[in-house]
Amino acid sequence: MREIKASSIFQAVAQLCQQANFELGEDVIAALKRAQQAEESPLGREVLSQLFKNARIAKQERLPLCQDCGTAVVFLEIGQDVHITGGDLYDAVAEGVRQGYTEGYLRNSIVSQPFSARVNTNDNTPPVIHTEIVPGDQLKITVMPKGGGAENMTRLAILKPGEGQKGIIDLVITTVDEAGGKPCPPLIVGLGIGGTAEAAMLLAKKALLRPVAKPNPDPETAELEAEILARINNLGIGPLGFGGRTTALAVHAEVMPTHIASLPVAINLQCHSARYKEAIL
């Protein structure tokens, strides 16, 4: 049994919140550069170079890449041989979000009473926390600030088994097409296929944590990802919806077994400001 102090979790979360909001991942920058080289639209290329400039300013001056510093989505992979001491785990995560957002001058975007008063909680808490127990004695923390514009374009459908691959492709294409410029393309499209409704949605979100454009290890799934990506980029939506050949940088699909009656498909879109940072304690 290895002990991890709640206070070190709190510190790690605070730091990750800021790092994620200030520093765009190298994989995202590399994918955007490849897109810029392939982009046919002059305006599209211009938009992409503005995004590189934005990323440089954000990192150098420690400014948020985007004013929407997101819902703090926190993934915890807890080794089964870990014992958290000195406080409540979820309180430590929330405290980390509170401090990270406040001291980093990050925007507080969370409101309580979502269908009525919508009062800002003023410290971006509560975070959305997903916990998984894994083998080992380490704790992996991933902080993903998820912006509202792209999250609003999420879709979940339970297709009929007979609709198969074609049904999945049609659903994704319709979703991305209808979203147009609203979710801030170029996108990363997270797909969760199989499971139950909530399991598919969590898969779709976790798919966004894969390094950008790294294909699924399963060849059949990788082929589906490639086909959907090509179809999306034929839509012509382009960077920020201004027209162009780059509407998505990647499609990441994750698959799990499902019920004989169902074919759940969850689609979670990620804007070009694909922010997440992780730490292992």
Added chain:
Amino acid sequence: MKIMHITSPIESETIEELTAGAQVLISGIIYVARDAAHQRLIQALDKEEKLPFDPNGQTIYYMGPSPAKPGQAIGSAGPTTSSRMDIYTPRLIAAGIKAMIGKGNRSPAVKEAIKKYKAIYFAAIGGAGALLAKSIKQAEVIAYEDLGTEAILRLKVDNFPAIVANDIYGGDLFEQGKAKYQRSG
């Protein structure tokens, strides 16, 4: 491509010159309002109350900034999705608003109002908040301070970059851009 320098509040003659796809640099005064502030503006119009600023001829930027660090005019300050404001926009245009800045496409009703009242909609680059903040020189809360990041701000901008998305002639950057680059399959 030639970039036009324009001043906000924007003159009607200038609006007549702007067509979808044109790149502009905006200098002058713009007002910031997003979801919650729009709701209150519409409630004020419903009650026939005076709005917190005279909307006549003004520009609204759909934005909710991150907090300013000491010494900064504003934090990151890029556009939010305009379509959430679509249900309010035709009334605000009828009340005198001439220009809007945001991201993403607009509803048919908004595009109709843009044509009818000779208004204009600009798209700014979503997700470039750190960069766009550089062209904002002053920011001051003028109403609804309790809304925090959703309060109404008055900004002084200098060469704020945007692209004409919907013009008075029915031009639409999103439709035109997509039509040009889409392929079958």
